[in-house]
Amino acid sequence: MAADARRHEAARARWLVSGPPLLYLLVFFAAPTLIMVLASFRSPGEFGGLAPLRDDTGALDLNVDAYVRFFTETVYAQVFVKSLVFALVTTLVCLALAYPLAALIARSPKKSRDILLLLVILPFWSNFLIRIYAWMILLGPNAALARAVNGVLGWFGAGPVPLLFSSFAVLVCLVYVHLPFMVLPLYANLEKHDPALLDAAQDLGASAWQRFWRITFPLSLPGVYAGAALVFIPALGIFAIPDLLGGPDDTLIGNLIKQQFLETRDWPFGSVLSIVLTVSALALVGLAAWLGRGATRGAERVGA
Amino acid sequence: MPLLDIRNVTRRFGDFTAVDGVSLAIEAGEFFTLLGPSGCGKTTLLRMIAGFDLPDAGQILLDGVDLAATPPERRPVRTVFQSYALFPHMTVHGNVAFPLQMAGTPARDIPGKVAAALEDVRLTGFDRRYPHELSGGQKQRVAIARALVTHPTMLLLDEPLAALDAKLREELQIELIHLQREAGITFVYVTHDQTEALALSHRIAVMNKGKVEQLDEPSVIYRFPRSRFVADFIGQCNLFSGPIRANAAGAVTLDVEGLGAVKVAAQTALAAGAPASIALRPEQIRIGAGDAAAPADNRYEGTVADLLYMGDVTVYRVNTAGGARVEALLANSQTGRAKFFEPGDRVVVDWPAAAGHFIED
Amino acid sequence: MRSRSPLLVAVALAVYAFLYLPLAIVVVYSFNDSRLNAEWVGFTLDWYRKLFADDDMLAAARNSLVIGLVASLVATVLGTMAGIALHRYRLRLLPLLVFAPIAIPEILMGVSLLIFFVLLNFTLGLVSVAIAHIAFCIGFVAIVVRARMAGMDEALVEAARDCGATPWQAFRHVTLPLIMPGVIAGALMAFTLSIDDFVITFFTAGAGTVTLPLQIYSMIKIAVTPEVNAVSTLLMLLTLLLIVVASRLSPSLLRSQEEAPT
Numbered sequence: 001m002a003a004d005a006r007r008h009e010a011a012r013a014r015w016l017v018s019g020p021p022l023l024y025l026l027v028f029f030a031a032p033t034l035i036m037v038l039a040s041f042r043s044p045g046e047f048g049g050l051a052p053l054r055d056d057t058g059a060l061d062l063n064v065d066a067y068v069r070f071f072t073e074t075v076y077a078q079v080f081v082k083s084l085v086f087a088l089v090t091t092l093v094c095l096a097l098a099y100p101l102a103a104l105i106a107r108s109p110k111k112s113r114d115i116l117l118l119l120v121i122l123p124f125w126s127n128f129l130i131r132i133y134a135w136m137i138l139l140g141p142n143a144a145l146a147r148a149v150n151g152v153l154g155w156f157g158a159g160p161v162p163l164l165f166s167s168f169a170v171l172v173c174l175v176y177v178h179l180p181f182m183v184l185p186l187y188a189n190l191e192k193h194d195p196a197l198l199d200a201a202q203d204l205g206a207s208a209w210q211r212f213w214r215i216t217f218p219l220s221l222p223g224v225y226a227g228a229a230l231v232f233i234p235a236l237g238i239f240a241i242p243d244l245l246g247g248p249d250d251t252l253i254g255n256l257i258k259q260q261f262l263e264t265r266d267w268p269f270g271s272v273l274s275i276v277l278t279v280s281a282l283a284l285v286g287l288a289a290w291l292g293r294g295a296t297r298g299a300e301r302v303g304a
Numbered sequence: 305m306p307l308l309d310i311r312n313v314t315r316r317f318g319d320f321t322a323v324d325g326v327s328l329a330i331e332a333g334e335f336f337t338l339l340g341p342s343g344c345g346k347t348t349l350l351r352m353i354a355g356f357d358l359p360d361a362g363q364i365l366l367d368g369v370d371l372a373a374t375p376p377e378r379r380p381v382r383t384v385f386q387s388y389a390l391f392p393h394m395t396v397h398g399n400v401a402f403p404l405q406m407a408g409t410p411a412r413d414i415p416g417k418v419a420a421a422l423e424d425v426r427l428t429g430f431d432r433r434y435p436h437e438l439s440g441g442q443k444q445r446v447a448i449a450r451a452l453v454t455h456p457t458m459l460l461l462d463e464p465l466a467a468l469d470a471k472l473r474e475e476l477q478i479e480l481i482h483l484q485r486e487a488g489i490t491f492v493y494v495t496h497d498q499t500e501a502l503a504l505s506h507r508i509a510v511m512n513k514g515k516v517e518q519l520d521e522p523s524v525i526y527r528f529p530r531s532r533f534v535a536d537f538i539g540q541c542n543l544f545s546g547p548i549r550a551n552a553a554g555a556v557t558l559d560v561e562g563l564g565a566v567k568v569a570a571q572t573a574l575a576a577g578a579p580a581s582i583a584l585r586p587e588q589i590r591i592g593a594g595d596a597a598a599p600a601d602n603r604y605e606g607t608v609a610d611l612l613y614m615g616d617v618t619v620y621r622v623n624t625a626g627g628a629r630v631e632a633l634l635a636n637s638q639t640g641r642a643k644f645f646e647p648g649d650r651v652v653v654d655w656p657a658a659a660g661h662f663i664e665d
Numbered sequence: 666m667r668s669r670s671p672l673l674v675a676v677a678l679a680v681y682a683f684l685y686l687p688l689a690i691v692v693v694y695s696f697n698d699s700r701l702n703a704e705w706v707g708f709t710l711d712w713y714r715k716l717f718a719d720d721d722m723l724a725a726a727r728n729s730l731v732i733g734l735v736a737s738l739v740a741t742v743l744g745t746m747a748g749i750a751l752h753r754y755r756l757r758l759l760p761l762l763v764f765a766p767i768a769i770p771e772i773l774m775g776v777s778l779l780i781f782f783v784l785l786n787f788t789l790g791l792v793s794v795a796i797a798h799i800a801f802c803i804g805f806v807a808i809v810v811r812a813r814m815a816g817m818d819e820a821l822v823e824a825a826r827d828c829g830a831t832p833w834q835a836f837r838h839v840t841l842p843l844i845m846p847g848v849i850a851g852a853l854m855a856f857t858l859s860i861d862d863f864v865i866t867f868f869t870a871g872a873g874t875v876t877l878p879l880q881i882y883s884m885i886k887i888a889v890t891p892e893v894n895a896v897s898t899l900l901m902l903l904t905l906l907l908i909v910v911a912s913r914l915s916p917s918l919l920r921s922q923e924e925a926p927t
Contacts, residue, residue: 005373006358006372006373006375007358014753017746017749017753018747018756020742020743021746021750024743024803025763025766028796028797028799029762030762031781032778033773033777035777035781036776036780036781049783050780100676100680101680101681104673104674104677121908123684125905125908126897126904127863127897127900128861129863129878129882129885130688130881131688133691133881133885134688134691135687137687137691137702137894138686138687143703179684180684233770234770236770237772237773239864240863244885244886257772258772258867261776261779261868267780271776274772274776277770277772277773281769281770354823356823356826356827376826377828377830377834383823383824385824386820389821391824391839392821393842393843402838407829450828
């Protein structure tokens with residue numbers, strides 16, 4: 001039938017538009033990801049990389065050795081827990097810093113909001129390494145900050161402490177790098193709040209603290225969750241910051257992954273680490289969203 | 305042969321049947337209206353005529369040729385969209401010239417044709433304006449000029465006046481009637497506004513739930529609605545339903561709850577006991593204080609419950625002694641008084657058997 | 666009442682200072698006549714001069730530029746298609762593939778592409794880096810273009826068809842001009858992301874190919890030198906410029922909630 005021919009034509013237009021990006025991402029994103037999942041079940045090669053998929057006898061060489069290694073050797077669990085703690089602390093500090101800022105921007109006159117927001121985003125657009133490098137200068141032994149801190153410590157008779165190459169440096173920089181990710185969704189949420197709600201609460205006798213805790217905060221939870229996800233996921237997988245600012249003990253899971261691929265060249269184990277990282281990051285964010293779903297259900301309609 | 309022949313067209317979206325076996329024939333030069341509430345399938349039908357959508361079953365023939373294989377750009381029909389759909393990045397000239405350019409009109413002929421089209425809609429001198437610099441009514445005129453500039457055989461108008469205010473709407477209705485008559489182009493007009501449909505159309509197809517309930521001239525549709533739906537949808541209407549008590553000599557009597565016997569002039573084959581309805585326009589009802597007890601076919605006593613003063617007319621809602629509600633309308637112009645009755649007044653409503661319209665359920 | 670208590674203002678100002686002070690110091694020290702990033706000694710342009718005489722740095726800059734141009738061009742074409750498709754059709758796989766690279770940790774994409782290229786015996790270098798950059802830029806372009814599509818009246822395309830335009834003519838004369846600001850903004854964004862990318866480049870560049878971020882990384886890994894300040898300052902300037910242009914074209918880029926362009 002002629003109508004069918006035209007329906008075919010519509011389907012062809014659909015493939016013409018969505019096909020090329022789909023194909024590209026299938027080949028250069030989906031396939032590599034699946035290959036990595038497969039690699040996590042293979043054996044490491046004698047000289048790095050992967051052992052042949054079929055061993056000398058021609059049997060498929062698939063095993064869970066790398067997973068067993070990750071879950072049995074405590075050193076990896078320690079690194080993993082440390083990474084989780086760092087990411088979590090980063091998320092909470094970002095939340096504490098971003099909330100007042102987002103609230104202030106949301107309460108500013110409409111005209112200045114865009115510019116205030118732009119000021120938050122701009123540093124985020126400067127190169128990632130430059131932002132790390134800035135902290136290398138700031139926390140360096142010659143910098144005013146380190147000298148001031150150690151001067152104060154000296155008065156109390158404490159010896160000088162190095163600020164750079166420490167967990168402190170890693171955390172400060174993690175917060176610095178991820179802060180805009182928290183401000184943006186928080187602002188997007190807070191901006192939509194109806195100011196009349198706060199007036200009503202005040203009218204009903206709520207104090208400033210009660211107004212925040214009973215009205216503003218619960219309504220902002222979707223923004224909090226979104227921001228937490230945007231900070232937590234990348235913070236968990238970071239390797240350049242501990243690499244450049246951390247001490248010898250500040251190895252995180254990202255550094256382990258880098259090691260497996262570029263130094264020890266144990267691909268199966270590196271793949272396991274990457275998969276564990278991704279799955280746990282997404283699972284934790286999903287879990288948080290699921291736990292908070294009751295609280296956010298009503299709040300999501302704020303802007304609707 | 306009709307210009308547009310719609311044969312048994314059906315269109316489903318999942319479980320929902322938007323257009324259900326519709327057949328229509330539209331003649332050349334006609335101002336034809338598809339009227340119905342939102343979701344009745346009128347817009348879907350229009351989109352299938354334009355070619356934006358395709359029927360699941362049935363055929364749409366233009367001049368006897370099935371349109372199924374013809375994409376919208378090759379159909380000799382043009383659409384005027386509810387949202388105007390003017391290209392925001394083009395001037396008025398650019399918008400009106402667009403169909404000419406697509407049709408491969410030589411560049412030197414375009415300005416003249418655009419100017420003529422703009423003159424037809426009284427927008428001469430607006431060529432360089434952008435759509436956002438125009439009022440709603442002007443945008444609508446540009447949309448019409450763009451649709452008419454290539455002289456299509458048929459113009460499809462999808463609620464073209466819905467976004468305009470009442471006064472402007474009336475003005476444009478008159479312009480549309482003129483345009484249609486002068487251009488001699490067939491108009492297929494979609495609207496949910498029954499007064500607009502009655503005012504503009506040569507013929508109206510009243511649609512409900514994907515089906516055509518009635519296809520007639522406006523006066524016939526108003527005076528002789530074929531179904532309860534049409535009676536209710538077109539204008540204000542009292543609907544009395546009940547079993548037939550008697551059917552003799554061109555008069556049917558219904559047993560209506562709250563009223564008792566209601567008589568209507570009608571010929572029907574229905575026997576006593578069969579359910580039926582009577583449609584009665586409020587302006588057909590006489591309302592009086594009750595003392596002038598002129599004999600009438602239908603006469604009931606009641607009290608005024610509410611009244612709606614609407615300037616030219618006043619609508620009275622009367623509760624009868626039996627508990628039925630009758631809506632009557634009195635023109636205020638004849639009396640020089642704002643209203644005859646106040647809520648709570650005892651009144652008598654009456655009407656002759658010929659005033660009502662009998663509907664088989 | 667939209668109160669702005671002094672405490673709130675103070676905290677917010679402190680956060681802004683926290684955001685800008687480190688970057689300001691990088692810029693200031695790039696003009697400092699001292700090897701150490703410690704005390705202000707005097708104004709100099711020596712570090713910039715040194716920068717432009719540094720062959721490694723110039724080669725890295727050239728690589729970054731080439732990769733950035735190629736990656737942003739291809740990603741813009743594919744991302745625009747994806748953005749249109751996401752808006753127009755109900756698809757299952759494409760949204761997942763478009764947004765997943767943005768949602769997952771970057772390092773995962775870096776290492777999986779490394780395995781992929783090595784297993785295929787694909788030589789790591791400019792091409793592999795560009796391929797990787799395209800893969801993660803598509804999503805960003807698609808988001809901007811989709812937002813632009815959402816702000817466009819779908820009836821316009823039908824109106825074009827109704828006026829006699831073929832599907833391609835309708836795209837060329839109506840859709841494309843209307844989404845163009847989004848397309849350009851997406852292209853600039855893709856270019857910036859590509860120029861700035863470190864993690865994915867780190868894994869897919871191989872030994873011989875160095876981009877600016879990789880060059881900066883290897884320099885600061887060894888020691889802090891004001892030459893890095895100089896290149897950082899220039900890079901920030903370039904990014905700033907691109908962002909200003911992009912936000913001019915698509916103001917919604919800077920707004921966290923998309924507003925329909927008019």
